[in-house]
Amino acid sequence: MAAELNPKNLVPLAHLEHGGAFADTLTLFGADVGNKTVEIPLDELERYAVRPFSIAITPDKSRMFITCEGSEIVTAIDVPRLLTFVRTHHGPFASDLSASGNYVTARIAVGHDPRGTALTNDGRRLIVANRLEDTLSVIDTHSNQVTSSVPLEGPKQMSVLRHGEQTFYTAKYSFQGQIGCANCHIDSTFDGLTWDLEPDGMGRNVVDNRLIESLKGTEPFKWNGGNPDIPTECGPRTEKYFWRSENYDDLTLADLATYMLSLPAKPNRYKLPGYELRPAEARGKQIFERDTDKFGNPVPLVNRCSYCHSGPKGTSQKSFDVGTKKDTDDSGLLDTPQLINIALTAPYLHDGSARTLEEIWTVYNPNDKHGRTNDLSKDELNDLIEYLRTR
Numbered sequence: 001m002a003a004e005l006n007p008k009n010l011v012p013l014a015h016l017e018h019g020g021a022f023a024d025t026l027t028l029f030g031a032d033v034g035n036k037t038v039e040i041p042l043d044e045l046e047r048y049a050v051r052p053f054s055i056a057i058t059p060d061k062s063r064m065f066i067t068c069e070g071s072e073i074v075t076a077i078d079v080p081r082l083l084t085f086v087r088t089h090h091g092p093f094a095s096d097l098s099a100s101g102n103y104v105t106a107r108i109a110v111g112h113d114p115r116g117t118a119l120t121n122d123g124r125r126l127i128v129a130n131r132l133e134d135t136l137s138v139i140d141t142h143s144n145q146v147t148s149s150v151p152l153e154g155p156k157q158m159s160v161l162r163h164g165e166q167t168f169y170t171a172k173y174s175f176q177g178q179i180g181c182a183n184c185h186i187d188s189t190f191d192g193l194t195w196d197l198e199p200d201g202m203g204r205n206v207v208d209n210r211l212i213e214s215l216k217g218t219e220p221f222k223w224n225g226g227n228p229d230i231p232t233e234c235g236p237r238t239e240k241y242f243w244r245s246e247n248y249d250d251l252t253l254a255d256l257a258t259y260m261l262s263l264p265a266k267p268n269r270y271k272l273p274g275y276e277l278r279p280a281e282a283r284g285k286q287i288f289e290r291d292t293d294k295f296g297n298p299v300p301l302v303n304r305c306s307y308c309h310s311g312p313k314g315t316s317q318k319s320f321d322v323g324t325k326k327d328t329d330d331s332g333l334l335d336t337p338q339l340i341n342i343a344l345t346a347p348y349l350h351d352g353s354a355r356t357l358e359e360i361w362t363v364y365n366p367n368d369k370h371g372r373t374n375d376l377s378k379d380e381l382n383d384l385i386e387y388l389r390t391r
């Protein structure tokens with residue numbers, strides 16, 4: 001068995017009401033299901049089981065329990081009923097929100113961000129770790145009731161960051177509790193997918209997801225620089241287009257914004273103290289900063305990498321059209337993205353069209369609008385990429 005989160009990222013997200021942006025499912029395989037793979041939904045109309053995480057099965061194989069971190073529940077499944085359903089119905093089931101009523105026997109409310117589980121040897125009790133609460137919930141597996149909650153010596157007071165983080169992970173604010181921020185920004189990072197967010201028709205203005213680390217000093221936000229600050233990015237926009245539901249109160253939004261701005265860049269071996277650029281990286285840095293091309297011609301200021309990608313984070317925080325607009329985009333004017341940990345965030349460009357760093361220039365820079373690069377040999381472009389990896 002495997003728990004799955006299936007994004008429907010190219011369906012406009014503004015259509016949350018019409019069917020969901022994600023399906024939360026379980027895939028079964030093995031002899032009990034005829035040695036096929038069978039994907040079954042955990043969601044139910046108006047009640048979702050967001051981001052299924054871990055699965056526990058009782059020793060007699062009669063019941064299964066799945067933590068669903070975004071919904072803050074444990075989903076209980078009756079295994080014989082599930083197998084009967086699978087054997088007597090024709091799939092595919094994954095998007096059928098009426099299916100789970102045949103085998104889900106309880107949705108047990110637990111604490112914030114339930115993840116890991118363990119069953120006692122006799123299968124009578126299920127222990128659930130609530131990651132963002134520093135508690136364990138103990139569930140009686142016959143009655144499907146929480147019998148106790150065990151505190152784990154966490155901080156006594158709720159901190160701003162913890163509250164912001166809980167808000168980021170929960171799905172409770174969205175329409176019918178379908179999604180949370182962490183559905184796309186998985187474990188507070190990103191999913192590498194291109195999303196159709198705005199209510200502007202199918203396939204218009206699709207946007208690659210963005211890393212949400214090291215955000216301080218990189219505003220405005222969004223590829224098009226449309227959001228001046230984090231409360232705007234995460235508040236009204238989210239409420240209108242994503243959640244279509246309950247609003248954050250002021251304190252919750254403020255704490256979420258503080259959490260967003262607190263996420264540091266992941267450690268990277270190039271940033272260790274005393275790291276010196278290797279020769280290829282140093283040559284790449286020169287290309288990044290150069291003011292003369294290989295033929296001795298001056299590179300105009302707006303064609304130098306270091307002009308637009310300036311400062312420690314690699315952004316001048318200004319918008320430019322670097323010739324990357326596609327027919328499906330309304331505008332080619334984009335905010336200069338930061339370059340921190342750029343090696344880790346493929347695909348590239350606002351629409352995720354460049355699969356690798358190389359393609360940004362070998363495929364999408366025919367006219368040198370995105371820096372002067374067409375005079376470079378393959379080795380020199382490689383040097384530039386080697387340097388970018390150190391950012």
Ligand code: HEC
Nearest residue numbers: 180181184195207208209210212221222223224233234238
């Ligand atoms: C459906 C997937 C999805 C969900 C849910 C989601 N995001 Fe995003 N997020 C994206 C995408 C895609 C972008 C890039 C959008 C753009 O630039 O137009 C983005 C951009 C951002 C940015 C801007 C980063 C930058 O450098 O410009 C922030 C901050 C952010 N998201 C925070 C959040 C928060 C907070 C939540 C929950 C309230 C959230 N996101 C929910 C997909 C998602």
Ligand code: HEC
Nearest residue numbers: 302303304305308320324334335336337348349350370371
């Ligand atoms: C005129 C300003 C400008 C210049 C010059 C420029 N860039 Fe960019 N850069 C941008 C903008 C704007 C984008 C966003 C384009 C898009 O997403 O379609 C971008 C995107 C990128 C990206 C992809 C970021 C991501 O997260 O997908 C990288 C990497 C990059 N530039 C590096 C460079 C290098 C290296 C050079 C020099 C060869 C360079 N840029 C020259 C403005 C500039």
